[in-house]
Amino acid sequence: MSTRNWDAVDRNPEAAAQYLDVVSRAIGPIKARSIEMLGLQPGTRVLEAGCGLGRDAETIADLVGPGGHVTGTDLSVELIGRALARTAAKRDYLNFKVADIYDLPFHANSFDAARVDRVLQHLDDPAAAVAQLAWVVRAGGRVVLLEPDWESLVVGGVDALVTRAVIGHIADNRHRSGTVGRDLAALLSDAGCHAIQIEVGNLVMPNFETMDYLASLGTALREVVEAGRVSEEAAEQWWARLKQQDVDKCFFGTMTGTIAMAIVSG
Numbered sequence: 497m498s499t500r501n502w503d504a505v506d507r508n509p510e511a512a513a514q515y516l517d518v519v520s521r522a523i524g525p526i527k528a529r530s531i532e533m534l535g536l537q538p539g540t541r542v543l544e545a546g547c548g549l550g551r552d553a554e555t556i557a558d559l560v561g562p563g564g565h566v567t568g569t570d571l572s573v574e575l576i577g578r579a580l581a582r583t584a585a586k587r588d589y590l591n592f593k594v595a596d597i598y599d600l601p602f603h604a605n606s607f608d609a610a611r612v613d614r615v616l617q618h619l620d621d622p623a624a625a626v627a628q629l630a631w632v633v634r635a636g637g638r639v640v641l642l643e644p645d646w647e648s649l650v651v652g653g654v655d656a657l658v659t660r661a662v663i664g665h666i667a668d669n670r671h672r673s674g675t676v677g678r679d680l681a682a683l684l685s686d687a688g689c690h691a692i693q694i695e696v697g698n699l700v701m702p703n704f705e706t707m708d709y710l711a712s713l714g715t716a717l718r719e720v721v722e723a724g725r726v727s728e729e730a731a732e733q734w735w736a737r738l739k740q741q742d743v744d745k746c747f748f749g750t751m752t753g754t755i756a757m758a759i760v761s762g
């Protein structure tokens with residue numbers, strides 16, 4: 497997902513909103529599968545934590561409402577403001593609150609299910625966040641997590657050493673938990689959940705320009721050059737070849753996202 501600085505999202509909400517919409521279109525089928533894994537029924541009470549613009553919360557609300565209820569939470573005042581403004585007509589069964597995932601303002605057993613989509617990657621302590629989700633969901637309810645593993649990102653036809661430096665930098669330095677996608681099963685188990693199911697979604701990038709926008713490859717390349725880990729010359733060649741692949745229509749770039757579902761234990 498994003499290499500954007502989500503701590504500063506309220507300083508440039510327009511760019512953040514545009515980015516979220518582009519990613520959502522790119523990973524639409526993976527998102528849809530993660531929503532399916534919530535096992536929703538009419539009447540289900542759902543928490544969507546770190547909901548951003550609240551579009552997934554709205555999709556879920558349309559599946560469970562009006563007898564059910566969905567609450568979307570996010571740290572960003574701006575994104576929650578947009579979610580509230582867009583969904584006023586659904587307020588009886590869809591609401592949004594500004595809230596930190598580390599400190600959810602709900603009692604134990606408040607929800608039948610909780611979902612998180614590309615939020616844990618931005619946290620220093622994903623385990624604390626997953627423990628909060630398991631706390632607010634009733635025993636027997638579901639927690640679904642969807643997160644990337646930035647080290648799974650590959651591009652082809654270019655210098656593999658430069659690629660490794662750039663991808664390692666994106667995973668380790670541009671995200672707080674950039675490889676959390678591989679840890680989801682362990683995190684759910686540590687939070688006291690059972691019956692864990694894992695699926696992996698593969699995102700094939702349509703072209704280099706899109707991959708650069710989604711993964712901020714150019715920024716990461718500049719940073720590894722500044723850190724002295726890649727020479728200017730090697731970086732320029734790597735970048736020029738990838739751009740040429742778009743002209744020649746031979747770009748290959750992929751990355752994976754993990755979906756994990758588990759049942760909260762009694």
Ligand SMILES: C[S@@+](CC[C@H](N)C(=O)[O-])C[C@H]1O[C@@H](n2cnc3c(N)ncnc32)[C@H](O)[C@@H]1O
Nearest residue numbers: 502516546547548570571572596597613614615
């Ligand atoms: C990559 S976006 C994903 C947004 C949304 N889930 C989606 O699928 O479009 C990450 C979101 O996590 C939110 N976020 C980051 N840290 C958070 C925290 N500690 N508590 C709640 N939300 C947080 C950001 O404000 C941002 O909206």
